[in-house]
Amino acid sequence: MMNILRLSLIGGLLLSGCVLGPDFKRPESPKLASYSSEIGGVSSADSPKLVDSEALPEQWWKLFESKALSQLVDQGLANSPTLAAAEARLLSLGESLEADTGWVLFPHVDASTSSSRQKISGATFGNAGNPRIFSVHNAVIDVSYSIDAFGGGQRYLEQGLAKVEQQAFQLEASRLTLITNIVTTAIAEASLREQIAATEMMIADEQNLLEMSEQQFDIGTIAKGALLAQRTSLAQTRTQLPALQKALATMRHQLAILVGVMPGEAQLPLIHMDELVLPKEIPVTLPSTLTQRRPDVRLSETLLHQASAQIGIATANMYPKLALSASYATEATTLSNLFNAGSMVWGLGAGLTQPLFRGGELRARKRAALADFDQAAANYRQSVLSAFGDVADAMLGLEMDGRQLQLEIEADSLAAETLAIVREQHQQGAVSYLALLDAQSRYQQARINLIKVRAAMFNDTAALIFALGGGWQQNSASDKPQTMEKQ
Numbered sequence: 001m002m003n004i005l006r007l008s009l010i011g012g013l014l015l016s017g018c019v020l021g022p023d024f025k026r027p028e029s030p031k032l033a034s035y036s037s038e039i040g041g042v043s044s045a046d047s048p049k050l051v052d053s054e055a056l057p058e059q060w061w062k063l064f065e066s067k068a069l070s071q072l073v074d075q076g077l078a079n080s081p082t083l084a085a086a087e088a089r090l091l092s093l094g095e096s097l098e099a100d101t102g103w104v105l106f107p108h109v110d111a112s113t114s115s116s117r118q119k120i121s122g123a124t125f126g127n128a129g130n131p132r133i134f135s136v137h138n139a140v141i142d143v144s145y146s147i148d149a150f151g152g153g154q155r156y157l158e159q160g161l162a163k164v165e166q167q168a169f170q171l172e173a174s175r176l177t178l179i180t181n182i183v184t185t186a187i188a189e190a191s192l193r194e195q196i197a198a199t200e201m202m203i204a205d206e207q208n209l210l211e212m213s214e215q216q217f218d219i220g221t222i223a224k225g226a227l228l229a230q231r232t233s234l235a236q237t238r239t240q241l242p243a244l245q246k247a248l249a250t251m252r253h254q255l256a257i258l259v260g261v262m263p264g265e266a267q268l269p270l271i272h273m274d275e276l277v278l279p280k281e282i283p284v285t286l287p288s289t290l291t292q293r294r295p296d297v298r299l300s301e302t303l304l305h306q307a308s309a310q311i312g313i314a315t316a317n318m319y320p321k322l323a324l325s326a327s328y329a330t331e332a333t334t335l336s337n338l339f340n341a342g343s344m345v346w347g348l349g350a351g352l353t354q355p356l357f358r359g360g361e362l363r364a365r366k367r368a369a370l371a372d373f374d375q376a377a378a379n380y381r382q383s384v385l386s387a388f389g390d391v392a393d394a395m396l397g398l399e400m401d402g403r404q405l406q407l408e409i410e411a412d413s414l415a416a417e418t419l420a421i422v423r424e425q426h427q428q429g430a431v432s433y434l435a436l437l438d439a440q441s442r443y444q445q446a447r448i449n450l451i452k453v454r455a456a457m458f459n460d461t462a463a464l465i466f467a468l469g470g471g472w473q474q475n476s477a478s479d480k481p482q483t484m485e486k487q
Helices: 002-015 060-064 067-079 081-105 152-218 224-238 240-258 287-293 295-316 361-427 433-467 482-486
Strands: 049-052 108-120 132-147 281-284 321-332 344-353
Touching: 060 067, 060 152, 060 433, 067 152, 081 152, 152 224, 152 240, 152 295, 152 433, 224 240, 224 433, 281 433, 287 295, 287 361, 295 361, 361 433
Parallel strands: 049 281
Antiparallel strands: 108 132, 132 321, 321 344
């Protein structure tokens, strides 16, 4: 449908004698070599490598190689009320534009028929005592056409097409946001479950040590102060569990809503952190093409286009409007005579309307349109700045995650080695239970920190892909969202 509309719009523009107002030109992309001067390259071998490429797959979440995650995303895309509303809005705007195209570019032809039976007094003909009854039948074809001499109608259609494109990019932005939220929420949920498991293991270890210490206290080999210290440590560790369990339940509720099901009825697949795979490479859009990839920036561009077209509409309203009309009809008192030669009637008409005095209204509306264009231009520049800022922050975050991951892996390895040594020394009686408890606690905390930083790296990977505009641009070789073409 949209291809036909574009052809109709182009044809109308070629046929029109004059189109007032500025012709819209897409803003040029910033000429930048890099997104940030603060980024020096990810230092961890376990983190993704950023490569300059436009080949980001449409279903980018499959880079994590998790069937459960893909299932959640598919479910969310199928059930989302937000996407359903956006698709319906896009369809509505597309049909409205098609209707407006017919109204602006083509003549209006209407056919009508009518029949009536009347009784009139004979007094009309000077004979009061002789009333007359007769029937009248007619058939009429009316043709009218408004000549768009100054392009106001063309600018109106141009504005309508920009509104359709705006909604198409809004749909793509909503889709990308939904996918990213599902991915990051699912990763956060998996991270919380691992943190809970690590905390429960820490509690079990401390409980075992406490039971051993109580036995030692009963036979008098350790002081009461050491026993109380272990009881305090166990109590403090247990306090961490309810907060983690609450966060996990809340995250499950949020994930259920994102995939379009009631939290109380959700049967969501479980995602395990060890099943997720970090992509070895992330294709990074070149800075010079980012503004063509981000749906929110393209949406802002369509608002600028609409404001440009409104200037043309306001300008054309200051000039004359010419309308042509014609009618061809038949009229008879009997149906058998309705199409006889003598029953034919016709008419031609033309009308010209020139605004003479509106109290400054039309000039003020044009000035308002110019101001609206300046506002839209400023908003577009801000959207571009925000887009580059998002990418720079996400790339820097991923780089810092790489460095942090390397440090946490080293800390986890050292904590595990320390625990093994202290455990052996404790069995030989060389160190106290408190030393063993401290080594055990440090190891479990290192595990939790490692879980958190791995989850952060997955989330920041998703955040970077989101900032780059996702993989939606691979739907088509054109720079329009494919969703719009399907309508």
